[in-house]
Amino acid sequence: MIPAQFDYVRPTTVDEAVQALRDGGDDAKLLAGGQSLLPVLRLRMADPSLIIDLGGIPELKGVREEGNEVVVGAMTSHYDVTRDDTLRQHVALIGEATKTVADPQVRHRGTLGGALAHADPAGDLAAPALALDAQFVIAGSGGTRTVAAADFFEDYFTTAIGEGELLTEIRFPKYTGWGARYEKFNRVAQAWSIVAVAATVKVDGGKITDARIGLTNMAGTPVRARGVESALVGQSASEDTVRQAAQAAAEGTSPTADADAGSDYREHLARVLTGRAVLAAAG
Amino acid sequence: MTTTENTPTQEIGRDRRRKEDRRLITGRTRWTDNQALTGLLHISIVRSPFAHADIKGIDTSAAKQVPGVVAVYSAADLGADQVQLPCAWPITKDMKAPQRPALAGSRVNFAGEGVAVVVARSAAIAKDAAELVEVDYSELEPVLDMEEALKDGATLVHPEIGTNANAQWVFDSGEAGSGGSVAEALKKAESDDDQIIVRRRFRQQRLVPVFMEPRSTVVDPNAEQLTMWSSTQVPHILKTMLALTLGLPEHKIRVIAPDVGGGFGGKIAVAPEEVVTLLVAQKTGKPVKWTETRSESLLTAHHGRDQVQELAMSVTKDGRITGLDVRLIADMGAYLGLVGPGVPILGAFMFNAIYKIPAYRFDCTNVFTTKTLTDAYRGAGRPEATFGIERLMDEAALELGMEPLEFREKNWIKHEEFPFTTVSTLTYDTGNYEAATAQAKQMFDYDGLRREQQERRRRGDVKQLGIGISTFTEMCGLAPSRVLGSLDYGAGGWETASIRMQPTGKAEVVVGVSPHGQGHETAFSQIVADQLGVPFEDVEILHGDTQSSYKGLDTYGSRSLAVGGIAVVKAAEKVVEKAKPIAAHMLEASEGDLEFSGGKFTVKGTDKGVGIQDIALAVFAAHDYPEGIEPDIDAHATFDPENFSFPHGTHLCAVEVDTETGFVEMYKYVCVDDVGNVINPLIVEGQVHGGLAQGIAQALYEEAAYDDQGTLLSGTLVDYTLPSAADLISFDTANTTTASTTNPLGVKGVGEAGTIASTPAVVNSVLDAIRHLGVKDIDMPTTPYRVWTAIQNASGHAGRADEANVASPGAGLGSTARDMPEGGNL
Ligand SMILES: Cc1cc2nc3c(=O)[nH]c(=O)nc-3n(C[C@H](O)[C@H](O)[C@H](O)COP(=O)(O)OP(=O)(O)OC[C@H]3O[C@@H](n4cnc5c(N)ncnc54)[C@H](O)[C@@H]3O)c2cc1C
Secondary structure, eight states: OOOOOOEEEOOSSHHHHHHHHHHHGGGEEEESSOTTHHHHHHTTSOOOSEEEEGGGOGGGSOEEEETTEEEEETTOBHHHHHHOHHHHHHOHHHHHHHHTSSOHHHHHHOBHHHHHHHTOTTOSSHHHHHHTTOEEEEEETTEEEEEEHHHHEEETTEESOOTTOEEEEEEEEOOTTOEEEEEEEOSSSSSOOSEEEEEEEEEETTEEEEEEEEEESSSSSOEEOHHHHHHHTTSBOOHHHHHHHHTTTTTTOOOOOBTTBOHHHHHHHHHHHHHHHHHHHHO | OOOOSSSOOOOTTOOOOOTTHHHHHTTOSOOGGGOOOTTOEEEEEEEOSSSSEEEEEEEOHHHHHSTTEEEEEEHHHHTTTTOOOOOOOOOSTTOOOOOOOSSOSSEEOSTTOEEEEEEESSHHHHHHHHTTOEEEEEEOOOOOOHHHHTSTTOOOSSGGGTOSEEEEEEEEHHHHTSSBOHHHHHHHHHTOTTEEEEEEEEEEEEEOOOOSSOOEEEEEOSSSSEEEEEOOSOHHHHHHHHHHHHTOOGGGEEEEOOSOOOOTTTTOSOOHHHHHHHHHHHHHTSOEEEEOOHHHHHHHSOBEEEEEEEEEEEEETTSOEEEEEEEEEEEEESSOOSSGGGHHHHGGGTTTTTBOOSBEEEEEEEEEOSSOOBOOOTTTTHHHHHHHHHHHHHHHHHHHTOOHHHHHHHHBOOGGGOSEEOTTSOEEOOOOHHHHHHHHHHHHTHHHHHHHHHHHHHHTOSEEEEEEEEEEEOOBSOOOHHHHHHTTOSSOOOEEEEEEEOTTSOEEEEESSOOSSSOHHHHHHHHHHHHHTOOGGGEEEEOSBTTTSOSOOOSOTTOIIIIIIHHHHHHHHHHHHHHHHHHHHHHTSOGGGEEEETTEEEETTSSOEEEHHHHHHHHHHOSSOOTTSOSOOOEEEEEOOSSOBOOEEEEEEEEEEETTTOOEEEEEEEEEEEOBSOSOHHHHHHHHHHHHHHHHHHHHTOOOOBOTTSOBSOOSTTTSOOOOGGGSOOOEEEEOOOOOSSSTTOBOOOTTHHHHHHHHHHHHHHHHHHGGGTOOOOOSSOOHHHHHHHHHHHTTOOOOOOOOOOOOSSTTOSSOGGGOOTTOOO
16 A cells, blocks of 8 residues: 655654654654554555654664663664563563564564554553553653653553654663563464563562563553552462462453453453463463 | 386476476566556546445546546546446346446445546555545445345345345255255154254355455557456456457457466456456556555455355254255345356355265355455355355264264265265265275374363363364366356356477467466476476466467366366377377388387387477478378367366364463364375475465454444454464375376366365364353354353353454554544554
8 A cells, every 4th residue: 555645854863853853843753663654654544744764863772781770772673672682681571572573574673662652552562661660761852851651651552752752762670580471362473462461570489579560452551450469479479379369450451342352351361361471470 | 116217207296396486486477566568557446435325426626636647537437337247157047136337336335346546647646646536425224234134124235126135046956856855854854753953053254365466457458459467367257258348359358367476266356447447548548557455455356255054954863864954145245246146056066065965955045235245265155065064064963962073974975885976966976085084083193182182171171172073075176068057157167278399399388277376387387297208397388368378267166277287188198199190200100000108109119219309390390291281289178077076085173272261272183185186295285285274264263344334344454364374283184095087187176175174173173172161153253252252151151242343444553543542643
């Protein structure tokens, strides 16, 4: 399919990108990996007059350690996220989730920043980011600001990134030594989640001492399963206790209903998958 | 076999890699959309968003203003509303066939129907301008449910024909004399304590034949002949039908199907877009191209399946079938396609399958609805029938308390009973159901898996194991022309081949079948290499261009080898026959003393000989050849089969069902197919693998669903769930061989077998895994949600059932747009 006509610029610095956004006004659109934007353009669900390609900005790419944090540039591809040793060591959950995204072609093009900015409730990276208490660094004409994950996801396809702003990096606290599991449920391998559960837990002497759990596609935004988290802490990582704790997984969610799943089924899946994810993460 | 230096190795039976794959896989070929003619114009078709509506007016003025737009035409501007697209299969004398225009003039009858066309200098401009065409619609009631559509007072899709019923087609073995009366058999069973009657209702969902290459057509009106390139399975039929439909002289039309990227029946058509492209080319006097988008393809290329099946089987308590009653309703969609009404009728011959059924009745009513039309899709009528009977066999075995394989064995035709004339009047030439089943059971470890199933049940495992069976046969190799005539089909079923021997000894083989991914070039080259005794590399297969391949009936119905391949054999025999007197002349021997083998004529008992390739050069030079014959060894042959071919096989499927989530995972799949003699085992295996994937996909994944307004919900490949290799398992395939006696190669068709056989095996296995939980049936596709809901309902926990008929709006989007607030990120 053919998108409507647009102008195209390719800045080489964040400042230039911000300037281009200001020049383009509300009819400009940022292009990261294009794996969500291009289908939208081709189906003519959007027809921006200006496309600002972030692919030429080196400072937006790559993973680095900064003290107690691991910082990922917004333009780091899914593929690079899955291959990064620093992330694997300190923030294992994000790589686990990223591995389940689509297929190798999409993972080579799509980016962490693009996926998070797109904020598709069925997308796989928002729930891990929420569970991990990531910080989002956003640049605009007034400089940069940092938004916590809990405040970043506002609604379906809607984030705290304002007009004229762009996401530059995502900062994850370190979870060194934590177990991680992304339990994704879909009908075929290369598809978005019907429901998924992102779990990372710290286990000490057979007991769960800390837990973070995020749910994908259980509302317009990712949802933190805090009831389950607190129920797990101090418990042994056994099948019975974990499954018991997982019963609270659907609390506070408001899942949608579609041909693949009714809302009651999604709630049920959230409970089942939470149990499985925590057990695998603890195992 | 012992080979000497002069006898090349036998080609038939070699698992040669396909010679066409290099150009296909590396993108070196030219598809229709690659045709770039000087001055080419592009069209975009404006399509109705409504399923059923009157067209009140069309305003093209804004579209015409777009720079680069050459013209915007309504249906009337082109006469496209007056066209009657052909249906070649009037199944009954009183069949109702509404006019099917190339573009709708006054009323649209399905969402996606074309109403106008924009012609522009680029495809992008055409698309931009198409969005500016304003069509004023007045909406009518859609007609969506095929059973409701048949009731009195139902809204009519085509008021002018006075009914939504297209035709009713009935076969009754009592009347045909091929068996008893089912009405009597069922009546008797009702009052017989030693019989039961098993009644079931099954749904065949609507599918889309998602071929890889979207459809595309280019028409050049400028040459002496009007030339059409099209991504079609049927260039010859298309040419003749264009002549008949548009009143064009047939010898002034040339149709070319270049390499075509798949069809699965979906490109057996005279598509409205092909006609529109032609009309625009004629009107503008310029070459014109149409290439569809994937969404356009899903929405408007014909769909397949879509039946309601009401089945009743009477059977004695010791497991002998006494009667089978089949009542079908088949959704034709808004119009009749090229062979659409005949598709469900092909099932009439296949419901009795491999079983000896003494009384049989088949009654099918075709219905119009305001949906995309249905027509042939891989298997065409036979998968539907095979699903019905193989599901019913499991259900009957269950009610009888018999092992499902034993119940089948009790009723199937024994190998010593062939040839066997069935209750639906076909004569199966050969087969051995015992052999295929025994081998499949052994490969599958049937008894071992049954034990494992019992253990998992006893332990109450979360993942339960299910085993499904399908012992199928099918009729293919379409088809004996006389049989087609008796079914009121519009054409014959013969096929042609010509062999042109080049001066350098190479063979150009021109075939009438039209490959679109199957590997004909390789298989036919192997046949010719053996027949003429020339190297495989010296054979070239030409196809798909009506100028070189001037006569043929194209590719569908697993006919290419069993019919087209035999024409190749016959043509090769004629080449040898024509070469013989010339060889005798060159060897100064009498014809009677010559024998032909390994590409060479030799004088019996001597080492004197001459090769066929040398003879080709000799007749080219023509300096010295016997008097009274022509200096030419080229030959042409037409083959009309006397019977279908009847591949069969036993498919065994094991799945794991996650009883907590409803997820179905393939565990083991074994199929032993009997496709007669095999020309190329690698190609056969490829056909089986692809067929299995599509059949399994019907069971587990695919469905073309409409909402209550008649809008197609699965308008992108995000919503139309296709499996990939990651979702399937490694299949264990094998062959038993009973050579077909209906053709000299002993071959049977294989193109559709996997698709026909696998669907019921999978659904039977899913049900077998969870029947002990009280689940009785699940509609296809058996999605996790449906499986989970069925388990819930069986255990008395009814769900909230708020399944919503919403589709995500498009590719690359995980969620639905309706959820998005104003100002969302789209
Ligand atoms: C076939 C297919 C399957 C897929 N399957 C999955 C899946 O299973 N799970 C999953 O999670 N995702 C899936 N995706 C989506 C994929 O993860 C995308 O890569 C991702 O959603 C968007 O990332 P992108 O880099 O391609 O962003 P783009 O498509 O370029 O951009 C997406 C949106 O974010 C905006 N944006 C991009 N970068 C920034 C920035 N730095 N600051 C502000 N706004 C920005 C863009 O303007 C646009 O609106 C799939 C995509 C495809 C094509």
